[in-house]
Amino acid sequence: MAESILAADTATHSARSHVSVAAIAWRNLWRNKRRTWLMISGIVFAGFLVILINSIQRGAFDMMIDITARFYSGHVQIQHPAFLDEPRMDRTVKNAAARVADLRLRREFTAVAPRAQAFALVAASSATSNTDPPATGALVIGVDPQLEFAAIRHSIDAGRYLAEPGDAYVGSLLAQNLRAGVGEELAILGNSEDGSVAAMVVTIAGTFDTGQAEVDRSQMHVHLDEFQEAFGLPDQVHRIALTLAGPSTAEAQAARLTDPESVGVPWQKLLPDIEQMARLKYQSSYMIYALLMVLVIFGVVNAFIMTTFERTPEFGMLKAVGMRPGAIIRMMSLEALWMAAIGILVTLAITGTLTGILSVTGFSFGEAYTEMVGDSFMMPDRLYPTFGYRAALEFSVAMLIAIQVAALIPTVRLRRLNVVDALRSAE
Numbered sequence: 001m002a003e004s005i006l007a008a009d010t011a012t013h014s015a016r017s018h019v020s021v022a023a024i025a026w027r028n029l030w031r032n033k034r035r036t037w038l039m040i041s042g043i044v045f046a047g048f049l050v051i052l053i054n055s056i057q058r059g060a061f062d063m064m065i066d067i068t069a070r071f072y073s074g075h076v077q078i079q080h081p082a083f084l085d086e087p088r089m090d091r092t093v094k095n096a097a098a099r100v101a102d103l104r105l106r107r108e109f110t111a112v113a114p115r116a117q118a119f120a121l122v123a124a125s126s127a128t129s130n131t132d133p134p135a136t137g138a139l140v141i142g143v144d145p146q147l148e149f150a151a152i153r154h155s156i157d158a159g160r161y162l163a164e165p166g167d168a169y170v171g172s173l174l175a176q177n178l179r180a181g182v183g184e185e186l187a188i189l190g191n192s193e194d195g196s197v198a199a200m201v202v203t204i205a206g207t208f209d210t211g212q213a214e215v216d217r218s219q220m221h222v223h224l225d226e227f228q229e230a231f232g233l234p235d236q237v238h239r240i241a242l243t244l245a246g247p248s249t250a251e252a253q254a255a256r257l258t259d260p261e262s263v264g265v266p267w268q269k270l271l272p273d274i275e276q277m278a279r280l281k282y283q284s285s286y287m288i289y290a291l292l293m294v295l296v297i298f299g300v301v302n303a304f305i306m307t308t309f310e311r312t313p314e315f316g317m318l319k320a321v322g323m324r325p326g327a328i329i330r331m332m333s334l335e336a337l338w339m340a341a342i343g344i345l346v347t348l349a350i351t352g353t354l355t356g357i358l359s360v361t362g363f364s365f366g367e368a369y370t371e372m373v374g375d376s377f378m379m380p381d382r383l384y385p386t387f388g389y390r391a392a393l394e395f396s397v398a399m400l401i402a403i404q405v406a407a408l409i410p411t412v413r414l415r416r417l418n419v420v421d422a423l424r425s426a427e
Helices: 002-029 033-073 096-104 172-178 224-230 247-257 272-310 312-320 325-361 367-377 389-416 419-424
Strands: 076-079 109-124 135-143 156-159 167-171 185-191 197-208 219-223 239-244 263-266
Touching (some): 002 325, 033 247, 033 272, 033 325, 096 109, 096 239, 109 172, 109 224, 135 172, 135 224, 167 172, 325 389
Antiparallel strands (some): 076 239, 109 239, 185 197
8 A cells, every 4th residue: 555655656746747847948948038039930930931832832733733634634544454554446444424424423523534546547538739638647536525624625726626526626737737727528547446447537627736746746636426436436435534623632533443444543644754753843842941951950959059058057056956967958858849849830820821821812923924834835824832731740740850859969968067067157
């Protein structure tokens, strides 16, 4: 019984000791408010730059990825499991109509576009030139004009997009190579799924100019149902392209769409160059973040070294009344913890509020940028930052650990502190 009471008293005394040390550390932090706020300001400044730059960078990359995905590929595509590596005619998604209808009912997808494609030989039935009309290879894409979201449909150079049966929408450079214009007929010859000859006759309803020569000289759109009939693909497509509210959930959605007969492919695999560039940009940014962290840590180390020397008499008195060096070091560590916690909370409050406002209102690139780039590349005139949760977490953890280590460096001398010399230095 006596041992239990003694153990309880010891635990209570230990708890009270920890509470009192924490309270003393908090009071000590505000004994020199100017120095404390200067150190907190350094933490806030570094965190503000790190998180805000990361948020702007995330917003810029999300915008770039979103624009690129909406240009043609979508954020996610449903394909035959082997189609991405080797796009063959027989590698299709079956029961396409039912799947498209089901996907259109799901709120997470903002657009659902079924597509079928084939490389074929295209020739004009007549040409503006007196010489025989040439034939050239092209990627013929069957689309549903009511569902197609690709930005190509809005890049009209002449005429209009697909509307009537038998319409074709052709790249401007491809039309030039074919020496054909709006209203002229094109003959398409290719191979159907079973290897037989597939033939189509279409009329150019319009031409498009995206500013990308490789697209404008190689692609043309036709009606999906006419493509399926000509190439022997009843109720089959090669891709179902999907768009989301944003690119961040693409991988998760792709995983949900995968089944034994088809796979969901996120934009990271559809646009590997964009994904790799984003990774490189993020990695290079970490060098700037690390430099800011080092500068702040050096400031904290310097401040704690000054504090240790200024409070030498105080530490001597604490040792004289029986306080152990470990308790003094723990008190200093708690002071650093309080300071880091305040700095991080202030940083998150400022950056979170500012980023939240900018994510709604955005900020303009300027009229000169809009006039020079906006119309040509379908870029928006405002950027909307996306709060960098990962950057905020990494900054908070790194700063807490770094400041704790920085606070311990100057306190090593406390273990060798002579009480008499420390008290005498106060005179």
